[in-house]
Amino acid sequence: PIILAIETSCDETACAIVDSAGSILAEQVFSQMEHAPFGGVIPEIAARNHLSLLPSMLEQTLAASALKVESLTAIAASTGPGLIGGLIVGSTLGKGLAMAWQKPFIAINHIEAHALTPRLPLPHTLRHTPRVDFPYLLFLASGGHCQCIAVKGIGDYRKLGGTVDDAAGEAFDKVAKMLGLGWPGGAALEALAKEGNPKAYPLPHPMVGRAGCDFSFSGLKTSVSHLLMPYGHDPLPRQMAADIAASFQYAVTHTIEDRLTHALALFPQATALVTAGGVAANMAIRATLADLAARHNKAFMAPPLRLCTDNAVMVAWCAQEIWQAAQKKGIKLADRDGMAARPRPRWPLEELRQRFSA
Numbered sequence: 109p110i111i112l113a114i115e116t117s118c119d120e121t122a123c124a125i126v127d128s129a130g131s132i133l134a135e136q137v138f139s140q141m142e143h144a145p146f147g148g149v150i151p152e153i154a155a156r157n158h159l160s161l162l163p164s165m166l167e168q169t170l171a172a173s174a175l176k177v178e179s180l181t182a183i184a185a186s187t188g189p190g191l192i193g194g195l196i197v198g199s200t201l202g203k204g205l206a207m208a209w210q211k212p213f214i215a216i217n218h219i220e221a222h223a224l225t226p227r228l229p230l231p232h233t234l235r236h237t238p239r240v241d242f243p244y245l246l247f248l249a250s251g252g253h254c255q256c257i258a259v260k261g262i263g264d265y266r267k268l269g270g271t272v273d274d275a276a277g278e279a280f281d282k283v284a285k286m287l288g289l290g291w292p293g294g295a296a297l298e299a300l301a302k303e304g305n306p307k308a309y310p311l312p313h314p315m316v317g318r319a320g321c322d323f324s325f326s327g328l329k330t331s332v333s334h335l336l337m338p339y340g341h342d343p344l345p346r347q348m349a350a351d352i353a354a355s356f357q358y359a360v361t362h363t364i365e366d367r368l369t370h371a372l373a374l375f376p377q378a379t380a381l382v383t384a385g386g387v388a389a390n391m392a393i394r395a396t397l398a399d400l401a402a403r404h405n406k407a408f409m410a411p412p413l414r415l416c417t418d419n420a421v422m423v424a425w426c427a428q429e430i431w432q433a434a435q436k437k438g439i440k441l442a443d444r445d446g447m448a449a450r451p452r453p454r455w456p457l458e459e460l461r462q463r464f465s466a
């Protein structure tokens with residue numbers, strides 16, 4: 109099948125067309141910067157932007173693919189979890205196209221899309237990325253999510269642990285903001301940390317040593333704000349900012365290493381450790397994860413950087429996996445009513461098990 113997919117769950121407006129082999133026939137991503145002055149995503153602004161951007165993006169994507177509408181097999185869109193306004197825009201547009209073009213509509217869980225992205229084969233790249241096989245342990249870390257998921261098969265997921273407060277990316281963004289690095293500042297913080305000493309400030313390494321694999325980042329964020337208190341609104345000396353950035357990144361990295369060691373113990377069947385989400389773009393974190401996987405005799409896999417952050421290729425690929433799995437089981441997804449799926453701000457992965465049941 110050839111699938112056209114839409115992503116609008118947060119602040120990326122994206123669409124893509126992907127074929128059965130995972131080849132990207134056309135793709136567009138627009139990261140909305142209108143939120144920067146507010147230091148966080150404003151849901152209403154995000155929804156309005158999705159609405160004004162999407163129609164022309166869809167046209168351009170279709171034109172760039174040089175495909176006729178008739179060649180498309182199905183339309184997919186993220187219908188949750190995420191910001192409800194954006195989800196309504198993306199899924200309504202997707203359903204509208206599906207109706208007008210008489211194609212099936214596939215409702216995609218955004219987290220499942222992140223979870224399956226490391227399986228996307230990339231035949232058009234020189235460095236052929238091998239697909240990872242089930243079962244694997246997924247560490248998903250973005251601005252809105254931070255969780256460990258046992259991925260046993262398509263639709264078969266179990267959350268092993270997650271954050272009790274902030275997501276990892278959220279912590280990066282808040283600390284970056286305190287250091288005057290703008291928003292979203294994860295990447296800028298990583299760059300600054302390269303000039304700093306990770307041992308300069310003894311910050312807390314939250315949850316380290318505790319049972320299970322839950323995360324907590326708000327205490328760490330508060331500790332950084334205490335360090336900065338004496339400086340008020342004065343600019344920090346550059347070396348101090350770099351040392352704080354490095355110490356913070358070290359605390360996060362060490363925490364992730366500890367939590368994932370526990371996650372691997374909870375899910376020893378995993379053949380690979382896989383990561384996704386914007387924070388997976390962080391090279392220090394990637395290196396630590398790769399090292400951890402090697403020590404546990406597991407493969408390590410991370411999507412290419414641009415597929416770590418929100419995009420529509422992952423939504424299209426997720427739809428491909430679901431379509432192909434359904435076909436193997438003799439279920440025709442076309443007969444199933446994706447049209448009835450409502451956008452959902454919350455949508456636990458565990459519920460996806462029902463998808464293939466009769």
Ligand code: ATP
Pocket residue numbers: 117118119120190249250251252253276277278280281292293294295296298385386387388389390391416417418
């Ligand atoms: P959602 O959580 O719904 O997936 P999102 O827009 O927050 O939405 P992504 O687009 O996957 O998620 O990721 C953005 C996050 O990743 C931001 O918090 C950003 O700061 C963080 N991030 C990006 N690059 C880096 C980096 N190099 N180091 C650390 N964090 C990073």
Ligand code: MG
Pocket residue numbers: 118119120251417418
């Ligand atoms: Mg984003």
Ligand code: FE
Pocket residue numbers: 218222250385417418
């Ligand atoms: Fe995401």
